[in-house]
Amino acid sequence: MGILEKITSIFSSKPKARTKLASQTKVTKIQSLEKKKIPVARLQIGMTVIELDRPWTDLPVLFQEITIVKQKEIDMLQKYCQHVYIDAYSYRTIYADALANRKRNVIYKKPDLTPKQASQNLREEMPRARKAFDKSHKHINQLMKDVERDSHIDINSSKELVSSCVDSILSNETAMFWLSKIKHKDEYTSEHCVRVGILAIAFGKYLQMPRDELELLGLCGMLHDVGKMKVPQHILNKEGALTEDEYQIVKEHTILGYVFLRNHGGIDEAVCTAAYNHHERMNGDGYPRHIEAPLLTAFDRIIGIVDSYDAMTSDRCYRKGMPPSQALSILYKEQGNHYDANLVQEFIQMVGIYPVGSMVELNDGQIAIVLAVNEDHKLEPVVEIITDANHKLIKPIAVDLSKHQQNSKGNYLKIKRALADNEIDFDLEDYVHNAA
Numbered sequence: 340m341g342i343l344e345k346i347t348s349i350f351s352s353k354p355k356a357r358t359k360l361a362s363q364t365k366v367t368k369i370q371s372l373e374k375k376k377i378p379v380a381r382l383q384i385g386m387t388v389i390e391l392d393r394p395w396t397d398l399p400v401l402f403q404e405i406t407i408v409k410q411k412e413i414d415m416l417q418k419y420c421q422h423v424y425i426d427a428y429s430y431r432t433i434y435a436d437a438l439a440n441r442k443r444n445v446i447y448k449k450p451d452l453t454p455k456q457a458s459q460n461l462r463e464e465m466p467r468a469r470k471a472f473d474k475s476h477k478h479i480n481q482l483m484k485d486v487e488r489d490s491h492i493d494i495n496s497s498k499e500l501v502s503s504c505v506d507s508i509l510s511n512e513t514a515m516f517w518l519s520k521i522k523h524k525d526e527y528t529s530e531h532c533v534r535v536g537i538l539a540i541a542f543g544k545y546l547q548m549p550r551d552e553l554e555l556l557g558l559c560g561m562l563h564d565v566g567k568m569k570v571p572q573h574i575l576n577k578e579g580a581l582t583e584d585e586y587q588i589v590k591e592h593t594i595l596g597y598v599f600l601r602n603h604g605g606i607d608e609a610v611c612t613a614a615y616n617h618h619e620r621m622n623g624d625g626y627p628r629h630i631e632a633p634l635l636t637a638f639d640r641i642i643g644i645v646d647s648y649d650a651m652t653s654d655r656c657y658r659k660g661m662p663p664s665q666a667l668s669i670l671y672k673e674q675g676n677h678y679d680a681n682l683v684q685e686f687i688q689m690v691g692i693y694p695v696g697s698m699v700e701l702n703d704g705q706i707a708i709v710l711a712v713n714e715d716h717k718l719e720p721v722v723e724i725i726t727d728a729n730h731k732l733i734k735p736i737a738v739d740l741s742k743h744q745q746n747s748k749g750n751y752l753k754i755k756r757a758l759a760d761n762e763i764d765f766d767l768e769d770y771v772h773n774a775a
């Protein structure tokens with residue numbers, strides 16, 4: 340079975356029983372204990388409770404810290420407490436598994452996929468999404484300059500902008516996905532940071548993370564590569580292959596980013612750590628410290644996946660970007676070794692072979708943009724046809740490919756192949772802006 344078929348088979352398979360990261364793995368902590376206050380309603384098996392909202396002696400048990408392994412321990416804490424303080428590291432590490440096992444019907448609503456509705460949803464959300472996207476891009480551009488000069492960065496503005504991106508994505512992520520497809524080669528680093536933030540928020544939404552976690556994850560994405568501004572630009576933008584020495588310098592962006600964010604003050608440890616660990620891999624093959632799975636938080640793993648996906652699907656000064664399906668194949672091949680296997684499978688489920696906003700060529704040569712992924716027919720999304728068979732622009736026509744529509748010659752429309760971003764000469768920016 341080829342990789343594409345294997346990925347496709349994930350869509351039709353039922354969710355597998357997942358291993359518990361925290362309960363089965365002896366976890367070495369990266370740093371001293373960082374506590375997080377949560378309401379008792381959010382307690383989960385695997386969390387380590389280190390402080391209560393009342394003395395431990397009020398409880399009918401003899402301990403002063405507990406790693407929850409049974410439901411009855413949660414029941415007991417819920418009976419006696421309103422909120423508790425947990426070891427934040429234990430929280431993040433188990434998060435991906437706990438969320439993946441939850442039913443997906445709280446905030447990830449199944450979209451109405453009639454072509455008309457999908458098109459309308461996109462156009463309604465586009466003005467708000469564009470405002471948040473453009474502001475974020477402008478802000479990250481300035482922030483990168485500040486990092487380069489070792490100046491103070493406006494982290495409160497970063498948080499506000501991430502929050503506005505979360506608003507838009509929670510409402511309808513399609514518009515943000517479309518905007519993320521507009522790529523300018525000469526602004527790779529800042530655009531990449533914004534895209535990683537947006538994609539991370541969308542992935543967190545898919546995993547049903549609560550809003551405060553989505554905002555933190557988005558900030559991790561937006562700031563994960565700030566250390567690149569400490570790398571000489573002639574090396575970062577070199578068109579040919581890097582020498583071994585140059586590659587070693589590029590790798591240092593992880594450490595430099597971490598040190599900058601840590602020394603800046605007032606920035607959540609998770610954000611600093613994601614900058615440090617986003618190139619680390621599950622089997623220790625990554626850099627800079629070659630640390631392995633037990634030391635990588637769910638946030639580090641998510642940013643690692645999203646960062647790699649965006650880098651692979653974007654044009655770089657030394658190579659062209661690849662179609663999304665090819666990038667997903669690589670993530671799939673490297674799951675377990677390089678990337679968290681559960682998260683990769685969830686990510687593939689979310690993105691789909693034909694992600695929203697991506698371009699496809701139909702079997703009759705027409706070019707279309709994916710408007711919405713059809714949950715029951717992932718290989719037959721709702722698309723908007725934008726060119727004729729000769730690649731001449733036409734008035735867009737929204738079509739649900741799962742409904743087996745025919746073209747003017749009576750042939751059933753199917754996707755022939757996925758296109759890489761920027762593969763055809765088409766002004767997506769102009770098109771998206773006119774879509775609002």
Ligand SMILES: [Fe+2]
Binds near residue numbers: 563564592617618
């Ligand atoms: Fe990086």
